[in-house]
Amino acid sequence: MNGARASRCLRGLRPGPLAWLALAALLSQLLALALGSVSLSPGELAAVLAGDGEALHRTLLLELRLPRALAAFGTGALLALAGALMQVLLRNPLADPYVLGLSGGASVAALAAMLAGWGMALVSGAAFAGALASTLIVFGLAHGGGSWTPTRLLLTGVVMAAGWGALITFLLAVSPVERLPGMLYWLMGDLAYAGSPWPVLTVAALALAVVLPLGRTLNVLARGGLQAAALGVAVRPLEWTLYLLASLVTAVAVTTAGSVGFVGLMVPHMLRLRLGNDQRRILPASLLAGGTLLTLADTLARTLIAPQQLPVGVITALLGVPTFLYLLQRSQR
Amino acid sequence: MSGLAAPGLEAKGLVIDVPGRPDGRAIDLAIAPGQRWGVLGPNGAGKTTLLHTLAGLRPPRVGEVRLDGRALARWRRRALARRLGVVFQERHDDFPATVRETALIGRHPFLSPWRQEGPEDLARADAALARLDLGHLAERELSTLSGGERQRVSLATVLTQAPDIWLADEPTNHLDLHHQVAAMALLAEQADQSRGVIMCLHDLNLAARWCSHLLLLYPDGQACWGPAEAMLTLAALERLYDQPLTRVEVDGAPVFVPVR
Numbered sequence: 376m377n378g379a380r381a382s383r384c385l386r387g388l389r390p391g392p393l394a395w396l397a398l399a400a401l402l403s404q405l406l407a408l409a410l411g412s413v414s415l416s417p418g419e420l421a422a423v424l425a426g427d428g429e430a431l432h433r434t435l436l437l438e439l440r441l442p443r444a445l446a447a448f449g450t451g452a453l454l455a456l457a458g459a460l461m462q463v464l465l466r467n468p469l470a471d472p473y474v475l476g477l478s479g480g481a482s483v484a485a486l487a488a489m490l491a492g493w494g495m496a497l498v499s500g501a502a503f504a505g506a507l508a509s510t511l512i513v514f515g516l517a518h519g520g521g522s523w524t525p526t527r528l529l530l531t532g533v534v535m536a537a538g539w540g541a542l543i544t545f546l547l548a549v550s551p552v553e554r555l556p557g558m559l560y561w562l563m564g565d566l567a568y569a570g571s572p573w574p575v576l577t578v579a580a581l582a583l584a585v586v587l588p589l590g591r592t593l594n595v596l597a598r599g600g601l602q603a604a605a606l607g608v609a610v611r612p613l614e615w616t617l618y619l620l621a622s623l624v625t626a627v628a629v630t631t632a633g634s635v636g637f638v639g640l641m642v643p644h645m646l647r648l649r650l651g652n653d654q655r656r657i658l659p660a661s662l663l664a665g666g667t668l669l670t671l672a673d674t675l676a677r678t679l680i681a682p683q684q685l686p687v688g689v690i691t692a693l694l695g696v697p698t699f700l701y702l703l704q705r706s707q708r
Numbered sequence: 709m710s711g712l713a714a715p716g717l718e719a720k721g722l723v724i725d726v727p728g729r730p731d732g733r734a735i736d737l738a739i740a741p742g743q744r745w746g747v748l749g750p751n752g753a754g755k756t757t758l759l760h761t762l763a764g765l766r767p768p769r770v771g772e773v774r775l776d777g778r779a780l781a782r783w784r785r786r787a788l789a790r791r792l793g794v795v796f797q798e799r800h801d802d803f804p805a806t807v808r809e810t811a812l813i814g815r816h817p818f819l820s821p822w823r824q825e826g827p828e829d830l831a832r833a834d835a836a837l838a839r840l841d842l843g844h845l846a847e848r849e850l851s852t853l854s855g856g857e858r859q860r861v862s863l864a865t866v867l868t869q870a871p872d873i874w875l876a877d878e879p880t881n882h883l884d885l886h887h888q889v890a891a892m893a894l895l896a897e898q899a900d901q902s903r904g905v906i907m908c909l910h911d912l913n914l915a916a917r918w919c920s921h922l923l924l925l926y927p928d929g930q931a932c933w934g935p936a937e938a939m940l941t942l943a944a945l946e947r948l949y950d951q952p953l954t955r956v957e958v959d960g961a962p963v964f965v966p967v968r
Contacts, residue, residue: 462803466800466802466803467802468802468803588821588822589821591816591819591821592816592821594809594813595813595816597800597802597803597805598799598800598801598805598810598813599796599798599799599800601760601765601794601796601798602794602796602799602800604765604785605763605765605789605792605793605794605796606789606813606814606816606817606869607785607786607787607788607789607790607816607817608785608816609785609786647803647804651804651805651806651809652803652804652805653809
């Protein structure tokens with residue numbers, strides 16, 4: 376047994392890829408800060424970050440762009456993590472909180488709570504309940520014959536997502552006109568109304584702390600429930616943990632940015648192509664890459680047809696739909 | 709063993725839960741170290757269900773399964789996984805993984821959550837892969853393997869796990885003749901090292917050749933079991949498969965051939 380082969384086998388345990396992804400995350404933040412209606416040179420950017428620079432630049436960066444860039448990063452990280460967790464939970468690389476209707480369920484519940492005039496904490500709670508209920512329905516209906524067949528699962532999820540979409544449209548139709556602009560973003564996903572980035576960043580850090588010790592156990596679960604049980608995994612409790620965590624994480628992302636699609640599908644898939652499927656590496660990598668992707672997508676959404684802004688969900692859907700179709704085509708057996 | 713709980717795996721008044729089937733005959737047997745049990749029966753007789761019940765992966769309808777005299781339900785899953793190893797017939801390879809990574813999951817029950825697989829774990833996995841002629845495929849993706857190669861990876865995973873009791877569902881599935889014999893020799897070797905082995909088999913003649921004990925499982929829930937030579941009677945086997953058979957001796961072992 377030579378050392379080179381051993382180290383390749385334990386490829387998940389090198390910091391290499393994670394360090395590169397962390398660097399990419401940092402660069403995407405700097406790019407998001409520099410680009411926009413008023414673009415800053417690297418020198419001006421450095422001046423503001425060092426604590427001086429023009430007052431206008433300071434306001435622009437620290438009060439507008441930085442919170443939005445961090446919120447984009449946190450939201451993308453959560454969505455990618457939710458996707459990676461659901462894929463292990465359902466043993467299906469096509470699982471994603473948006474495709475399976477979790478985001479839609481969270482959006483409907485949050486919108487209904489807002490219409491009822493509830494406060495922000497209750498709106499977040501409602502989003503969580505909506506995501507949970509949506510997963511439960513998709514699980515329950517698609518669970519035929521002891522396993523989730525990809526076709527049943529996807530059909531159930533897609534139909535649920537369409538149903539939630541109709542309910543969102545209904546809720547928007549009956550909402551007072553003056554509140555519409557602030558609510559439309561639930562439909563497409565938009566970071567313009569994100570507010571403070573701290574909820575998403577905190578939840579992302581906490582969720583990672585919960586799932587990292589589970590990494591090797593998740594690797595075993597990915598081989599199937601019976602195989603995992605035979606190797607000593609308490610499958611039911613683990614599946615409930617994943618289910619609750621994926622729903623919670625999706626709900627927090629949705630209350631920040633509405634239902635942004637396909638991040639949870641694209642990011643883990645692309646990472647798996649390069650890094651294999653060791654969850655100890657895929658989960659933190661998904662967090663970093665998901666955050667980076669959404670930060671870049673949001674920067675693009677702000678600048679593509681400036682001074683107008685696109686909802687970031689448009690960009691992720693334009694990237695995500697071809698990825699999904701490609702995956703679906705490849706997975707047909 | 710006097711006074712102490714019997715070692716090994718025991719079925720006590722066991723009726724497996726096959727939906728819509730009468731209870732039939734409850735099974736009472738013990739898989740003692742060194743024994744090689746074969747489970748024979750036609751399609752749908754419940755061989756896989758029995759194996760999964762013996763492994764504690766499904767609850768029995770009636771009775772219980774015990775390890776070292778203690779009901780499986782009272783064991784922690786992880787402790788059980790250090791003693792019982794299951795070779796599954798069905799596999800879920802939905803995600804990319806290499807052959808070596810797959811063998812290494814056999815070490816999962818022995819590692820605490822934060823522990824990474826170390827050199828010793830790797831050495832065990834590589835030894836198991838070499839034992840199954842898979843050393844040269846260690847870095848390959850599972851999706852690129854043939855059915856027989858994939859089957860050998862499953863055996864290598866359980867060999868890495870090194871359980872006291874092997875429960876193997878069709879261990880020779882997809883294997884060519886040479887590797888069928890190699891797989892049975894591996895299981896026999898495990899039994900010789902004081903481990904218990906129970907396997908479901910389709911091939912009557914492999915069972916006749918390699919098993920010390922047999923359990924015949926009928927589709928209506930009836931069952932009989934005992935030492936192999938006592939179970940290998942033409943009448944019992946013809947009734948089992950609903951197929952006329954003829955018996956010949958080859959190389960000192962009985963061989964059963966279907967009659968047209």
